[in-house]
Each structure stands twice: as structure tokens, then as C-alpha cells.
Amino acid sequence: MTSSAIREILKITQRPEVISFAGGLPAPELFPLAEIREATEKVYADHGPAALQYSTTEGHLPLRTWIADRGGLAPDQVQITSGSQQGLDLLGRVLIDPGDVMLVESPTYLGALQAFAPYRPRFVEVITDDDGVVPEALEDQLRTTPAKLIYLVPTFQNPTGRTLSVERRRQLLEITKRHGVTILEDGPYNELRFRGERVPTLFELALADGTPVDDLNVIMLGTFSKVLAPGLRDAWVQGPRPVIDKLVMAKQAADLHSPTLNQLIVTELLDDVLPRQIKIISAEYGKRAAVMINSIAENFPPGVACTDPDGGMFCWVQLPTDAGIDTEPMLAAAVDRNVAYVPGRPFFASGIGHNTMRLSYVTSTEQEIRAGIEALGAVIEDQLVGRAQLR
Amino acid sequence: MTSSAIREILKITQRPEVISFAGGLPAPELFPLAEIREATEKVYADHGPAALQYSTTEGHLPLRTWIADRGGLAPDQVQITSGSQQGLDLLGRVLIDPGDVMLVESPTYLGALQAFAPYRPRFVEVITDDDGVVPEALEDQLRTTPAKLIYLVPTFQNPTGRTLSVERRRQLLEITKRHGVTILEDGPYNELRFRGERVPTLFELALADGTPVDDLNVIMLGTFSKVLAPGLRDAWVQGPRPVIDKLVMAKQAADLHSPTLNQLIVTELLDDVLPRQIKIISAEYGKRAAVMINSIAENFPPGVACTDPDGGMFCWVQLPTDAGIDTEPMLAAAVDRNVAYVPGRPFFASGIGHNTMRLSYVTSTEQEIRAGIEALGAVIEDQLVGRAQLR
Incomplete structure (x- = not known):
């Protein structure tokens, strides 16, 4: 899958019904x-x-x-x-x-x-x-x-x-x-x-x-x-x-x-706005991160690992390496369920990482995060079942 | 003379008493x-x-x-x-x-x-x-x-x-x-x-x-x-x-x-501001160009050529090639008389053009243009006389 193919799929995520964890965009409602x-x-x-x-x-x-x-x-x-x-x-x-x-x-x-x-x-x-x-x-x-x-x-x-x-x-x-x-x-x-x-x-x-x-x-x-x-x-x-x-x-x-x-x-x-913004943004991102991490624990199948960041905008999901799932073709299935992420492979200079994905927790509401992670959990579950049946 | 040496001299031209024809800056008083x-x-x-x-x-x-x-x-x-x-x-x-x-x-x-x-x-x-x-x-x-x-x-x-x-x-x-x-x-x-x-x-x-x-x-x-x-x-x-x-x-x-x-x-x-600005700026630059071209005709020694543009921001001066004047060292003499220009050589890929200079007519008032060109004429005159005496 080429990076332009990924870009094409991600364009679909601009549809309002899609909950996108793909972007790296700061939350616009928090801009001063x-x-x-x-x-x-x-x-x-x-x-x-x-x-x-x-x-x-x-x-x-x-x-x-x-x-x-x-x-x-x-x-x-x-x-x-x-x-x-x-x-x-x-x-x-x-x-x-x-x-x-x-x-x-x-x-x-x-x-x-x-x-x-x-x-x-x-x-x-x-x-x-x-x-x-x-x-x-x-x-x-x-x-x-x-x-x-x-x-x-x-x-x-x-x-x-x-x-x-x-x-x-x-x-x-x-x-x-x-x-x-x-x-x-x-x-x-x-x-x-x-x-x-x-x-x-x-x-x-x-x-x-x-x-x-x-x-x-x-x-x-x-x-x-x-x-x-x-x-x-x-x-x-x-x-x-x-x-x-x-x-x-x-x-x-x-x-x-x-x-x-x-x-x-x-x-x-x-002098004034910047320190205030840093507090506002950090606190809000912290809340959203907690919702995502908790939802992942509740909804993702066993064997799926996720980082638990102390700050910033992203967490990182690793599917079981032996399950044979590739997050690039899986993206189409996710978008069908109105949820999106960035496949992890382009983040590796060596081209590995087919079983990884990046999720941003900052541009969705807590409700959207819960719904999106539930949907994504179901997508991963489907893939695991599908793969297991192939064996 | 290196381009950084020229840059150093041009920094001096930011002194308010210096009339600078060196910059390529549009006239700020005409900004909308x-x-x-x-x-x-x-x-x-x-x-x-x-x-x-x-x-x-x-x-x-x-x-x-x-x-x-x-x-x-x-x-x-x-x-x-x-x-x-x-x-x-x-x-x-x-x-x-x-x-x-x-x-x-x-x-x-x-x-x-x-x-x-x-x-x-x-x-x-x-x-x-x-x-x-x-x-x-x-x-x-x-x-x-x-x-x-x-x-x-x-x-x-x-x-x-x-x-x-x-x-x-x-x-x-x-x-x-x-x-x-x-x-x-x-x-x-x-x-x-x-x-x-x-x-x-x-x-x-x-x-x-x-x-x-x-x-x-x-x-x-x-x-x-x-x-x-x-x-x-x-x-x-x-x-x-x-x-x-x-x-x-x-x-x-x-x-x-x-x-x-x-x-x-x-x-x-x-739709509105741009076409109006184009008229305002062109008309004003035309006036300033005319003052500069006329002042050059009155003040520069015979044998010095200058272009006569129909638009834009610059005119181009060529000193007699046989006079042996280099406009790069001459810049220091000009700045001593509170007038500045850009030496022409850096505009040639081949490194020729020691006898040339670029003048901008857009960031000075008509009065400044007259005074600056008069001073620059005297600088060139001095150089020609100096060179002639050396022979």
C-alpha cells in the first residue's frame, strides 16, 4: 500500500460520520x-x-x-x-x-x-x-x-x-x-x-x-x-x-x-496567554487520553498492546505479531465502521511495523473516543477471527 | 568583496540619514x-x-x-x-x-x-x-x-x-x-x-x-x-x-x-483591494521613477548609462567600462556621503559587472531621490576623476 493510497483513505475520514484518530491536529476548540x-x-x-x-x-x-x-x-x-x-x-x-x-x-x-x-x-x-x-x-x-x-x-x-x-x-x-x-x-x-x-x-x-x-x-x-x-x-x-x-x-x-x-x-x-494555554491544553488532553486508554483496555482483544503516555497527543497500538494482521489494508475495514487511524509502517525507516497503528486522542470528544475505540476494537476482533479461521 | 561584506555595509544604510536605493522593499506607506x-x-x-x-x-x-x-x-x-x-x-x-x-x-x-x-x-x-x-x-x-x-x-x-x-x-x-x-x-x-x-x-x-x-x-x-x-x-x-x-x-x-x-x-x-492597490502603487512608482531618471540625467557624469523602465521597482546603472571603477569598493564612499545602492556583480552568474549597480526608486520620497542621486553623482564623479589622475 502506497502512502498516497493511505492519503486517499484518510481523505474519506473527513466525512463527518467518521471518528478519526488519524490526524495530528491540536484541538481547535482550545485555540485562544x-x-x-x-x-x-x-x-x-x-x-x-x-x-x-x-x-x-x-x-x-x-x-x-x-x-x-x-x-x-x-x-x-x-x-x-x-x-x-x-x-x-x-x-x-x-x-x-x-x-x-x-x-x-x-x-x-x-x-x-x-x-x-x-x-x-x-x-x-x-x-x-x-x-x-x-x-x-x-x-x-x-x-x-x-x-x-x-x-x-x-x-x-x-x-x-x-x-x-x-x-x-x-x-x-x-x-x-x-x-x-x-x-x-x-x-x-x-x-x-x-x-x-x-x-x-x-x-x-x-x-x-x-x-x-x-x-x-x-x-x-x-x-x-x-x-x-x-x-x-x-x-x-x-x-x-x-x-x-x-x-x-x-x-x-x-x-x-x-x-x-x-x-x-x-x-x-x-507572557500571559502561552502559560495559560499550556495548562488548559494539557489538562484537557490528559482527560481524553485517560478515556482512550481505558476504552482500549475494555474493548480491544487480549494480546493487543497500547502505550500509556504521560503527555502529548498520541498513543501507539501493537497487534499480536503472530496474528498476521496488516493495519494498512485493515484501515479500509475501519473506515467502513466509521473510525480511522494511521497505519504504523510509514513511521519505520526500515518499513517494518505492519502490526502497528497510531491513535490521536486530542481531536475527538470523550464520547467520540468511546464510540470510536469500541468500533475499532470490533474491527480488530473481526481480523483476528478471520485470520484464525484461515489457519 | 564578499557578499557578507556588502551586507555589512548595507546594514549601515539603516541609519536614518542614509538615503538608500539599495533595498527591494515595496513602499510601506502604500500598503493597504x-x-x-x-x-x-x-x-x-x-x-x-x-x-x-x-x-x-x-x-x-x-x-x-x-x-x-x-x-x-x-x-x-x-x-x-x-x-x-x-x-x-x-x-x-x-x-x-x-x-x-x-x-x-x-x-x-x-x-x-x-x-x-x-x-x-x-x-x-x-x-x-x-x-x-x-x-x-x-x-x-x-x-x-x-x-x-x-x-x-x-x-x-x-x-x-x-x-x-x-x-x-x-x-x-x-x-x-x-x-x-x-x-x-x-x-x-x-x-x-x-x-x-x-x-x-x-x-x-x-x-x-x-x-x-x-x-x-x-x-x-x-x-x-x-x-x-x-x-x-x-x-x-x-x-x-x-x-x-x-x-x-x-x-x-x-x-x-x-x-x-x-x-x-x-x-x-x-476582488476589491487588489485592483485598487495596483493602480495606486503603479502611479506612485511611476512618479518616483521619473524623478530618479531625470535626476540621473542631470547629475551623473557623461558616459554613465541608465535603463528607463516602464514599470517595476528598479533601474540599472552602468559606468563606463573603460573607467576601471568597481562599484563594490565605491559603495563605502557612497555610504560616506549618505547614499546607498546594490553593487551589480552579484546579479551576474559569471561574476562580471563590476561597473554596474541597481537602484530602487520605490522606498524614497521624491525629495530624497533628488538629494540621493545628486550625492551619488558626486561620488561617481570623484571616482572618475581619481581614476583619470592615476593614468
């Missing part, structure tokens, strides 16, 4: 619409035509300064991008030479694979478990396969919802430093924790021992898409100046600069 | 600020959170439909981009393989050279005169140097302000078709005519003989940056479906989609 309207009016009133004029490639200085201050950086260690997707693309452009080994989690964020692929790295999957990348396995792999880069979503990962433990973060930093591997830490969901204690980012941990930012082997991507609104396309990359300098040149060639208006709007929202 | 504010409010009121949600990679359908209708196309022959710069980048991505010959005007738009360079084409300059590319020269060149692409700004060119004549447009279409060359027609200034009759685009001429859009050898880039406001970053590429389909994939990897809000705002402005 009134506050963004007000901020927009203020931007026009305060900045006048400058809000609509060309601006610098690096990005709006007050916005970069806020990001920098929060992370113990200087503003010229921050590059504003049009969504984190552009950050991934530009990092691929300046860091990857064809054939470079790039380590990725198994599974990893499929949009990152798409962003990096044009620069033709050799993707190598790193073994993971419920706590994320397994450090011992990484160490073993690096001994035989020297790598230039490792791409990680360590917190509330897309697609699994898993979080790399603090202990493992320290180990990963130590191992990658020793082997000369640069970490690309993608953190779009970092703030969306609804359970447990905050875990420091790899970037924060790397800075904590006093290493200057310019000497770090960690580059971090952050975004306002999941905590304010994705349609503004405001995100950033933070890291050592030599990397940021190259990103500035790449960004200038790619699209000159991100829209002026959008950066000014986000800047207005940083 | 009130109308854009009103349109923004309407977008929030009509679309609610959808104005801030993820949207499709192809771009907002009503916007693509409007562009398509105007050009006799279908909406799926239009891809929305974040500025024309992104259109150039994405076209480079999907059309250029390393070593492909890409023909460019001599001089050409330097941002296009920057956009295409990462894809490593072999740039070959085409001979031009006051009417643009010389067809006979192009024919000769193609006989010995088969090319894949030709990049053209045929109307009110950046940097020269020149317009390719209708007769030559027809000849170019015929020649490129015969030699299997695809034309990338960049038209950011097309609507900004202040003198003479409208000239059809290459794209329009190619369609006129009944060729289906999907069979054209012309791809066109258009933008709202110069006719509404550049800070919104709304532009497009139109052309055959096979190319647009590839652009959609490339855009998805590069930044998922252009900001939803910005596309909705521009869509609101298409």
Missing part, C-alpha cells in the same frame, strides 16, 4: 482565538505597515530573545522557522551529506523521515523500548556503524507517546558525545505533560555541566504549533552559532524569512 | 493597512479556529481557484508558496539535477541564483540587450550548449527594469520549445506598469495557441508581495500538473503548508 484576535489588532496598531513589510531572515528579535532567555542562550543561537517541519528540512540541508548515517528511533516521526530523505542520509533504526532508545543497544550500534546524527523525539514521542527517562538522557548524551554524534532533539510536545514530573530536555541536560552552547552536540527544535495554534507556522531551532549561521543562509535561499505578522502575533502572546 | 486589518477581522469572524488550524499543502482552495480562473487554469495547476523565493527553491528541488545547464539572463535576479545554487546547476548566461534576451544569441547558444531550463524575469526585470518585447517572447517560446527547454517565468512586478501597453506573459502567449496547460514548457511564478504586502509571504507557482504534483510533495517535506491565516487574509482582498 479571542486572545489571538486581540493580539493581532494590537500588532497592527503598534507596528503599522512594518507588520506587513519584509523582515530579517533570522526572525523577529524580541521573539528570538524570549526563546533565548528561557533556554540560557543568546538570540543569535536561535533561528525562527515556518513550523518545525521547516527546521527539519533546513537542518537536513546544512547537516546531511548523501550517505551520512542518521540514527532514528524505531518507530520515528514520519514527517522527519520525509524532511531528511531528499538529502539522502542512510537511516539506521535504533532499538527502543517503553523508555525510549536503549542506551546499551545504541552503544553497540555505534561501535559497528559510526553515525553523524541521531534524530530523537524524546518527550511524548510521535508516534508512540513514549518519554525517554532522565537516566537514559544522561547516558545518551555521554555516548553520543564520545562517538561524535550530533543529536537533533525535536520537542513539539514538551510542554503538554498531564501526568508525572517534568523531565529536562537533552539540550538542558547538555548545558547543565557548563558546556558553552556553541560547543554542544545537541540542536533542539521547538514550536508554538501545539501550544498556541499551528496555522500561524511559528517555530524555531536553537543550537550552536556555527549551525544557526548556516541555517540563516539556508533559510534565506529557501523563503527569505517567516511571515512578519505571524511572528509579531506570537510575540504578544508569550 | 486599513483594508488588511479589516480583512483580518473578517477572517477571524468567518472562519474562527479554522483560520489558525493546519491546512492543506496545496494551499487554500478559493485562493488557488481565483489564481487559476484568472489564468485559464484548474486549481490543481496552482501551488501556493511562502513568497516566490520558496517557489524558486521548490522548483530547483524538483527540476534541477546536479550539472544540469540552467540559462539565466545577464544580469539576473540574485535571489534566484541563491535559490537554485544548492541544487548545483551549471549556470550559463544568455546575452541580453535593452529588450531583454537576444533570441538569435539564445538559438546559437542552445546549438552548442543544450540546456534543461531557462530562468527569466521578462517584465520590469530585477535588477535592470527591462522588459522583453512581445516579438521576442514569441521567438523565445518557439526556440525553447524546439530545443526542449523549460522556461521558469518569474513575474513579481508584472502588474506594476506605469507606462506603455501591457505585454502578455510568456505563460499567456504559450497558452494562446491552444496548447493544454499540462503540455506547456512554461512554469510561472506570481506573488502578492509587491501588490499587497510582502510580510504576509503569499505567492504561487502555476504550471503543468506533473510539475505541480511534484511541488506539492516537495512543499510537504519543506514546511507542510503556508500559514492558513495569511492565505485567508489575501483571499479577502482579491
